Amino acid sequence: MIGSPLTSKTVFMLGPVPITATVVVTWGLMAALVLGGFLATRSLKVRPTRGQAALELVVAAIEGQIRDTMGVSPEPYLPLIGTLFLFILAANWSSLIPGIEPPTGRLETDAALALIVFFAVIYFGIRARGLVGYLKTFAEPTFFMIPLNVVETFTRTFSLIVRLFGNVMSGAFIIAIILSLAGLLVPIPFMGIELLIGAIQAYIFTVLAMVFIGSAVRESGPAGSEERTEP
Amino acid sequence: MNVLEIVSIIAAAVAVSFGAIGPALAEGRAVAAAMDAIARQPEAAGTLARTLFVGLAMIETMAIYCLVIALLVLFANPFIR
Numbered sequence: 124m125i126g127s128p129l130t131s132k133t134v135f136m137l138g139p140v141p142i143t144a145t146v147v148v149t150w151g152l153m154a155a156l157v158l159g160g161f162l163a164t165r166s167l168k169v170r171p172t173r174g175q176a177a178l179e180l181v182v183a184a185i186e187g188q189i190r191d192t193m194g195v196s197p198e199p200y201l202p203l204i205g206t207l208f209l210f211i212l213a214a215n216w217s218s219l220i221p222g223i224e225p226p227t228g229r230l231e232t233d234a235a236l237a238l239i240v241f242f243a244v245i246y247f248g249i250r251a252r253g254l255v256g257y258l259k260t261f262a263e264p265t266f267f268m269i270p271l272n273v274v275e276t277f278t279r280t281f282s283l284i285v286r287l288f289g290n291v292m293s294g295a296f297i298i299a300i301i302l303s304l305a306g307l308l309v310p311i312p313f314m315g316i317e318l319l320i321g322a323i324q325a326y327i328f329t330v331l332a333m334v335f336i337g338s339a340v341r342e343s344g345p346a347g348s349e350e351r352t353e354p
Numbered sequence: 355m356n357v358l359e360i361v362s363i364i365a366a367a368v369a370v371s372f373g374a375i376g377p378a379l380a381e382g383r384a385v386a387a388a389m390d391a392i393a394r395q396p397e398a399a400g401t402l403a404r405t406l407f408v409g410l411a412m413i414e415t416m417a418i419y420c421l422v423i424a425l426l427v428l429f430a431n432p433f434i435r
Contacts, residue, residue, distance in 0.1 A: 129429055130429075282415075286415045289418035289419065289422045290411075292425075293418060293421055320411075326408070327412070
C-alpha cells in the first residue's frame with residue numbers, strides 16, 4: 124500500500140454505490156465474528172468444555188475491565204464494549220492474512236467506530252441521568268466550563284479517529300516500505316511488533332470508550348479521580 | 355517538480371522529525387519512572403506494566419499525529435493541483 128493512505132480503491136459498484144476493498148474486508152470480518160460467535164455459543168453447558176472456558180475467560184476479562192474502569196455494573200455496557208474490542212482486534216490482526224489491508228487503517232472505518240462511541244456516550248448518559256441531568260454534566264465543575272466541555276466532546280472523538288488510524292496505517296506503511304527496500308522475510312519482526320501495537324490500540328480504544336461512557340453515566344462526577352485523557 | 359512540492363516534502367520531514375522529539379523524551383521519562391516503581395515494588399509489576407503500555411501508546415499518539423500531518427501534506431495536499 125505504497126499509494127496514498129487516504130484514498131481507497133473501488134472493487135465493484137453496488138448500483139450507484141461504490142464498494143471499496145475496505146468495506147469488503149469489513150463485511151468478511153463481521154461475517155466471521157458473527158459466525159464464530161454463533162458456532163461457539165450454540166451448545167453452552169453448565170460444565171464448560173475447553174472452548175467454552177476460553178470464551179468465558181474473554182467475557183469475564185472484558186467484564187472485569189469495565190468494572191475497574193467505569194466503576195459500575197458491567198451488564199448494560201458489555202455488548203457494546205466487547206463488540207468494539209473484538210472487532211478492532213480482529214480488524215488490526217486481519218493484516219496477517221496476505222493480501223488483506225486492515226480496515227482500521229482507513230479513515231472511514233475509524234470514523235464510523237468513533238461515531239458509534241460518540242452516540243453511545245449520549246445514549247447511555249441520557250438513559251442514566253435523563254436529558255436534563257445529562258446536559259447538566261456539561262456544566263460540571265463550573266458554569267464557565269460549558270464551551271470547553273462541548274469542544275472536548277468533539278475533539279476527543281476526533282482524537283479517537285486519528286489515534287487508531289495513525290497507528291494501524293503507519294504500521295502497514297512501515298512494513299510496505301521495508302518490504303520494498305529489503306525484500307522477503309525482513310519485515311517479520313516488524314509484523315510481530317505490529318501485532319502487539321494492534322492489540323494495544325484495540326485495548327486503548329475500548330478503555331477510552333469506557334472512560335467516556337463512564338464519565339457520562341457515573342453519579343457525582345468528581346468522585347472518581349480517573350485519568351483525564353488528553354484532548 | 356515545482357517549489358510547492360519541494361516545500362511540502364521538506365515540511366513533511368520537519369514535521370515528523372521535530373514531532374518525534376517530544377514524545378521520545380516523554381516516553382523515556384515514563385519508562386524510567388515505571389522501572390523505578392517496579393524496582394521498589396516488584397509485586398505491582400503487572401499493574402504497572404499494563405498502565406505503562408497504555409500511557410506509552412497515549413504519548414506515542416502525539417508522534418502519530420505528526421505522521422498523519424506529514425502524510426496529509428505528502429498525499430492529500432490541498433494546494434498542489
